[in-house]
Amino acid sequence: MIAELTYLDDVAELRPPYNSPGALACAKQIDRIDQHCRNFIARSPLVVIGSHHPERGVDVSPRGDAPGFVQVLDEHHLAIPDRPGCHPPWLRGPGSRAGQRLSAPYRGTDVGT
Numbered sequence: 001m002i003a004e005l006t007y008l009d010d011v012a013e014l015r016p017p018y019n020s021p022g023a024l025a026c027a028k029q030i031d032r033i034d035q036h037c038r039n040f041i042a043r044s045p046l047v048v049i050g051s052h053h054p055e056r057g058v059d060v061s062p063r064g065d066a067p068g069f070v071q072v073l074d075e076h077h078l079a080i081p082d083r084p085g086c087h088p089p090w091l092r093g094p095g096s097r098a099g100q101r102l103s104a105p106y107r108g109t110d111v112g113t
Contacts, residue, residue: 032075043067047080 008014033041045067050060063069063080071079 033072033078034075038072041070041072041078044070047078049080 030037046062046064047070048060048062050058052058065081069081073079
């Protein structure tokens with residue numbers, strides 16, 4: 001069964017098996033948190049915080065609580081609370097998850113219901 005699988009060796013090989021995204025899908029991509037996003041975030045009990053650092057690798061951390069625990073500060077910023085069990089910010093170093101997220105050249109957040 002494993003011998004029947006197709007393996008890709010290069011990123012360039014990834015695109016051909018899939019269609020390019022349509023115009024409607026591309027139109028959904030925005031560079032800010034609009035009112036629709038605010039409403040979605042306000043109702044979500046989950047956020048996933050991800051980052052990548054070339055020297056430290058990838059880190060993805062799910063966080064959950066009652067809907068509304070993630071606050072929208074403005075069009076480009078969210079406030080995600082630290083929860084019990086997490087070290088306070090002053091105990092975190094650049095090698096920690098929080099330090100990695102802050103210093104990561106690539107980071108993202110996904111909010112879901």
